[in-house]
Amino acid sequence: MRVAAVLGVDIGTSSSKGVLVDADGRVLRSATRSHEVSRPRPGWVEMDADVWWREFVSLSRELLAAEDAEVVAVGVSGMGPCVLLTDAANQPLRPAILYGVDARSTAQIARLTERFGEEEILRRCGSALSSQAAGAKVAWVADNEPELFRRARRLFMPSSWLVVNLTDRYVLDHHSASQCTPLYDTERQDWYAPWAKEIAPDLDLPPLRWPGQVAGEVTAPAAAEAGLPAGVPVVTGTIDAWSEAISVGAQGVGDLMLMYGTTMFLVHTVAGRLTNPSLWGTVGALPGTRNLAGGLATSGAVTAWLRDLFGSPDYPELLRLAEASGPGARGLLMLPYFAGERTPILDPEARGVLAGLTLSHTRGDLYRAALEATGLGVRHNIETIEASGGDIRRVVAVGGGTQGGLWTQIVSDITGRAQVIPTQTIGASYGAAFLAAQTGWTVSIETWNPVREVRQPRPALAADYDELYGLYRELYTSSKRVAHALAARQVRLLAGPPAASDNRGTEGAAP
Incomplete structure (x- = not known):
């Protein structure tokens, strides 16, 4: 018997994921496509944006071939904020410039902050300019690729x-x-x-x-591909971390x-507008909500690197x-700043540090230190x-890193906070499916995704x-000068002609 289902697809840093979900929230089928950043x-x-659409098509076709389901709506999400510029x-x-892990816009951040004023930017926009800011990366393209930018008409x-x-x-x-x-x-909730006219006229x-609003319907050419x-509705969607929050019902004040993914993201729902230059004050995924958010530049990326x-x-x-x-990784301590760091230090020139090494340390000690480094970074943000x-x-808690239990236990122990772990932790694609479901079904995330367990800290x-x-x-304070000097050396030693095909590493989310 054919079942009605919604399709949710998320484009992440290291992979794209798709799910088919029925009206009761049951995952009928899921699929993943791995990819690399450049x-x-x-x-x-x-x-390259071509990867995003190609993997959507591949996931959609695989899921529908494997399951006798009738798709009644489509939900989407993806990493962000990214800057993909196209013509009309x-x-x-050009290839899309990714979110805060891309730190190229330092000069534009400084220039725009001086031009508009740090306090005025924070007051109007909710966040200070940092490597996370998509507007500064638009300005980078304008400054560094002016001929290309003159042809740019749209932002995706x-x-x-x-x-x-x-x-x-x-x-x-x-x-x-x-x-x-x-x-x-963020006050007027509009461009x-x-x-905007000064930066990108x-x-x-x-x-x-809003993410749950219908953007349009699947066209005949897209349907065929x-x-x-x-003709089925497609919701507008949003950035993956906010779709993850929707997937686990983390939308209430408090x-x-x-x-837990390639990077670590924190989204706190607040009663009213809050700002801090070390965090990101944003509007929420749902109308009327506001968030104070933060993010580590790496987490699962470091565990994948170690593996x-x-x-x-x-x-x-x-x-x-x-x-x-x-606990304590037998005397090791890691700073997880392998791609610079986002909040709360906002330091793109920070670098990873592993302190306390001796000849007796093992793979397990290093891996434990990486997991604990994430927990320490989370505590700093909290x-x-x-x-x-x-x-x-x-x-x-949500994401691939919740599997196995050790990582979430370490974070609870370090922060002293219990963590609710829902039944489905597949994340953003499930949140996208839930938003799609609301276009035609009366559903609640509490029914779709009930609590599975609660991870308690060990006093x-x-x-x-x-x-x-x-x-x-x-350790960060005492090693900052050396880390910045080494970052400058890396730029001098490693910089060369840009080549889109030169993939120097893969970010992978892992427990």
Whole structure:
């Protein structure tokens, strides 16, 4: 018997994921496509938009071939904020510049901050300019690729790129726009024309919708390519971390979502507008909501890097070794700033540090130190959120890193916070499916995705982790000058002619 289903697809940093979900929230089928980012120069992280649509089509066709389902709506999400510039005919002019892991716009951040004023940017936009700001990267293209920029007419992100390919509608969601600092006014919840015209006078910024609003319907050509029925609704979608928060119901005031993936993301829902120059103040994924958010530049990316260095043992074995290492990783301490760092230090020139090494340390110790480094970074962000006026009442975990239990346990032990772990932790694609379901069904995320377990902190470890956290904060301060000097050397030694095909590493989310 054919079942009605919604399709949710998410374009992530290291992979794209798709799910078919029925009206009860049951995942009928899921599929994944792995991909690589391009790192043509130190501090640059890019991806060709063709990958995003090609993988959507591949996922859609695989899922529909494997399951006798009738798709009644489509939901999308993707990493962000990204900057994909196209001409008026939606032809990409260059590879997309990715979110805060790409740190190329330092000069533009400084110039625009001086031009508009740090306090005025924070007041109007909710966030200070940083490597996360899409508007600064638009300015980078204008400064460094002026001939190309003169042809640019449209701005896309992965979710909106899927929407335009599916529906031929050019739209963007409000949340994604609120990460285009300084182009969006979070008070008026619209593009801020005076600054947008100065930074990108010829760019036709997209009309804005909320993530759950219908953007359009699947066109006949898109239907033929992706194997979907023509005419079914497609929702506007949003950035993956916010779709993850939707997938686990972390939308209430006081909720904090922790996304365990290639990077670590934190989204706290607040009662009213809060700002802090060390965090990102955004509009939420749902109308009327506001968030104070943060993100580590790496988390699963470091564990994947270690796995590759170790000769690719499987993750369950590495988790077993890390558990045997024990709290504190037998005296190791890691700074997880392998791609610079986003919040709360906002330092693109920070670098990874592993302190305390001896000849007796093992793979398990190093892997444990990486997991603990994420927990220490999360604690730093949580303290900054609460110092800004945030009121964290519930922490909800989501993403691939929740599997196995050790990583979430370490984060709870370090932060002293219990974490709610729902039944489905597949993440953003499931959130996109839920948004799509709301176009025709009456559904609730609490029914779709009930709580599976609650990870409690272990009080006996609190004192040891308090000491380690103090050392973590001190290590960054004491090593900052050296890290910045080494970052400058890396630019001098490694920089060369940009080449889109020069892939220098893969970001992978892993437990």
